[in-house]
Amino acid sequence: MPSVRDVTFELLRRLDLTVVVGNPGSTEETFLKNFPTDFTYVLALQESSVVGIADGLSQGLGKPVLVNVHTGAGMGNAMGCILTAYLNKTPLIITAGQQTRDMLLGEPFLTNIDETLLPKPWVKWSYEPKRPQDVPGAFMRAYAMAVQQPTGPVFLSLPLDDWEKEMDALDVSRTVSTRHAPDPARIEDFAARIRASKNPVLVYGGDLSRSRAWEAGIAFAEALQAPVWLGPFTERVPFPGNHPLFAGVLPPAVGPLGKALAGHDLVVVVGAPVFRYYPWVAGEILPAGARLVQIIDDPYEAAKSVTGDSLVADSLLALEALVPLVGSRPARGPVRQKAPTVAVPDNAPLPLTPAQIFAVLSQVAPADVIVVNESPSNMHELAATPLGVVTRPDSSYVMASGGLGWGMPAAVGLALAEAQTGRNRPVVAIIGDGSFQYSLQSIWTGVQHGAHVVFVVLRNEEYGILKAFARLEETPGVPGLDLPGLDIVSLGQGYGAATAKASTPAGIREAFSKALAAKGVSVIEIAAAKAVGDLIPR
Structure with a gap:
């Protein structure tokens, strides 16, 4: 008689859920035991990066991705990116191990207490199977929930001793509609x-x-x-x-x-x-x-x-x-004037402004580049340069939540999707030096899997977006808005990425060209001028 694991993994094959992004813990090892050779395990070093990578991978592939994190502690680490995945409407099937059923009444160490409540309201459905034999059916229901509009993440809590239990060889797979037709x-x-x-x-x-x-x-x-x-x-x-x-x-x-x-x-x-x-x-x-x-x-x-x-x-x-x-209406002219080209002479005063940096990057960037943006203080500047002007579908990504720490792992996930699909478009992530600190562990995952992603880190030594809010909200003297002493290059090197530091137009072009040609993970630190503009036009 097959085990719960046997039946579940066969269902996952039928649903094309053969990639698991995770960070394993003791309560997950029974699920991962004798991991099948036709499945792929993508290891990330922290659960926030796990979910962010899976989010980018899912969006890049256009299908759900399976996530595995460690009981309640891992879910706590993952919650920021789970919130973002929910608002991004990304269909993730998030799983976490639970303690042995025989001990749950006494809430032993690593029990996920109130396990179905922990991820709410940022999942569409949250469930712990009542019996081991319900695990495959729970996966099927989770999949159906994730892919139906509005798509989004779901959560399953899975007791670690369920996997070896015997059950009938049931086929619980089914299909569901994924679009709502209009009335x-x-x-x-x-x-x-x-x-x-x-x-x-x-x-x-x-x-x-x-x-x-x-x-x-x-x-x-x-x-x-x-x-x-x-x-x-x-x-x-x-x-x-x-x-x-x-x-x-x-x-x-x-x-x-x-x-x-x-x-x-x-x-x-x-x-x-x-x-x-x-x-x-x-x-x-x-x-x-x-x-x-x-x-x-x-x-x-x-x-x-x-x-x-x-x-x-x-x-x-x-x-x-x-x-x-x-019907149709008479043609009209352009609705807005074309933004003027930002001039960047080779002897421009340093440090360059973000707009100048993006203009220089645009001189080198290929037409088919994918851009991920998590540099909140200069999104408008990026959008006004060729690098930030979107001309192709599925080539521009930001987080819908406003939560930092999503952009770097999502860029890795998108690069993995490009490799898996054979499209092989380069992924360029524009990251602020503050944002860079949230999920930099994702660099290691990209390096280990040969992902082609270039992290361009603008180092202005401040939370520029918060200084803009301070002006808007008339709140002078806010502490903690400056970020001196960060060594972006050393952090990238520590995780195995190719790194460079650039400041001049020629140096930026050289470093960016080299990173695009390298076909691996690169981190480029670029000194940027401190410029706090108006956050909202009045």
Whole structure:
């Protein structure tokens, strides 16, 4: 008679869940015993990096990834990146070992107490099987929950003594639908409102990327000849930044966002929340006389929208239904002026500004590069240079949560996905020197697996984004915002990466070119000017 492990691993094969990203502990070793040769184990050195790598790998592969961390202690370490995976809508099946069932009543050392509550609310489903023989079925239900819209992480707590128990050779595999088709009556209503609009505007979000709606999003915008904004903190860019209808990224504050939409009578939001705000800047949510309709794949997001009427549906299916109904409008010119090219002479004063650094990197970066951004204080500068202008689908990633420590492991996971799929696009992670400290252990995993990722670390010796908030919030004298004494190069070398330090335009070009050609993990430290600009335009 087969064991619980036998039946479970056979199910995982059928679900194509043969990559495990983890950091093993004593309560997980019974699951990993005699690890099958047709499975791959990706070791990360800390549980936050485990989840971040799995998040990037899942997004790069477009399918769920299995995660294994160590009981409650490991889950505690992992929670920051689990929160981010939830807001990124990344389908991860997160597992953690639990103590032996025979001892659970007395809560022995390493018991995961209230195990199903620990990861909430940042997982879609959390469960500990009631019997060992329920483990395979629990995996099947977890998979079904993870891949159904809105996609996201789920959690299973697995007692360490379940794996050797015998059970019938059950086949619990099944399939589920992964897209919500739109309500035809609601689509007709939205189409009528769009046709009646004199000057509509579009706001796109990450759902379009997840539903593979890049081309559909372009077709919809061109039919309406409407400007396309990205919603605030959009985690995956779903529209080309070099398209004449691209308007930019909406500011994440009520007043400035409402002003950015001035002149439009209908706001059509597709695949984005309404809206992701952060600092409080007073004003009108929408310009006077404007109305809003939203298409989102998450009923929760639809319910909490601050204004407008919502349709819960897959973005691609909704746009495919709308395009034939909305007609077409006369062509218009570009909706915004092209950003001026940043001039960077070879003898430019040092240290270079972030905008100058990105301009120099753009001179070397290949067209098919994937960019991961976790340098919060200069995202606007990056977006204004060729390196930051997205022209291809699935080539730009940030975290939807605002939690630091996701970018570096996610970049490693994305690079592993590029190698696994054979696309082999280089991954460039723009990382602040503060962000670099959160998950630098992920460098080691990238080195061990030969991932092609270049970490470009801007060293300005401060939390620049927090200094910008201090200005906005009128809070002078905040301590702990300076970061002197960090040696980025030594930290990269300690984990086995190729490293370089650069400051001049020529030095940056040389170091970046060498890293792109190396096909491995590189860390480039670049001194950057301290420049605290306005966080939110008023």
